[in-house]
Amino acid sequence: MSATGVGQLHASDRTRxxxxxxxxxxxxxxxxxxxxxxTAKEYRQQSFNVHRSTQSIVLxxxxxxxxxxxxxxxxxxxxxxxxxxEPVMEAIISRNYLSGGVVIRAMAVRxxxxxxxxxxxxxxxxxxxxxxxxxxxxxxxRVRFFIDGVPHRFEAGRAVEVxxxxxxxxxxxxxxxxxxxxxxxxxxxxxxxxxxxxSGLVR
Numbered sequence: 001m002s003a004t005g006v007g008q009l010h011a012s013d014r015t016r017x018x019x020x021x022x023x024x025x026x027x028x029x030x031x032x033x034x035x036x037x038x039t040a041k042e043y044r045q046q047s048f049n050v051h052r053s054t055q056s057i058v059l060x061x062x063x064x065x066x067x068x069x070x071x072x073x074x075x076x077x078x079x080x081x082x083x084x085x086e087p088v089m090e091a092i093i094s095r096n097y098l099s100g101g102v103v104i105r106a107m108a109v110r111x112x113x114x115x116x117x118x119x120x121x122x123x124x125x126x127x128x129x130x131x132x133x134x135x136x137x138x139x140x141x142r143v144r145f146f147i148d149g150v151p152h153r154f155e156a157g158r159a160v161e162v163x164x165x166x167x168x169x170x171x172x173x174x175x176x177x178x179x180x181x182x183x184x185x186x187x188x189x190x191x192x193x194x195x196x197x198x199s200g201l202v203r
Contacts, residue, residue: 009163011165014147014166015147017160018133018159027138028084029080029085030081030138030179053111054115056110059106062105067125072102072104097131097185097187098187099188101187101188102186104126106183108180110178116169121166128165131161131184133184134159134180135158135180136155136178138156138179139154139156140174143173143178144170144173148163148166
């Protein structure tokens with residue numbers, strides 16, 4: 001995986017390597033979570049059938065019903081992981097993207113051993129405009145992330161932008177649960193004009 005330039009993931013690129021990230025504090029915070037935290041809120045699993053096998057802790061999210069206004073709210077996961085996740089997001093953004101944008105989603109997602117995420121494309125306009133960034137926290141060589149039919153093995157502690165406009169899926173054939181920290185960054189050039197009201201922003 002090679003970087004294609006600041007803030008650029010070309011339509012033909014499956015991934016963009018964003019480099020290693022210091023995430024020990026975030027990993028420790030995830031390990032310290034009570035098991036019940038992973039199943040306390042299942043809106044994502046209930047709303048999106050493709051994610052029904054996952055468990056997630058949502059830090060912040062955009063209200064899709066309010067789009068294109070940016071109605072972004074913090075969820076309970078912010079109290080649990082926000083202090084350790086925010087510096088990680090800031091580091092990735094400052095090193096790889098133009099500043100002045102907005103994090104519109106952030107979550108820790110666990111895929112249990114033996115589970116699958118079926119092939120899908122992220123279709124909402126906010127997902128097409130934003131950068132989908134994965135930071136593997138816990139993974140295994142037998143976890144495969146397929147993009148456009150091509151398998152990828154992502155390294156723990158190394159961030160990657162994923163082309164979510166290509167069909168993608170995940171197979172966890174390893175003996176341990178896979179945990180990724182995932183966030184969507186909407187760059188500043190998407191914020192111009194009155195359609196995207198800067199209200200209630202996390203960043």
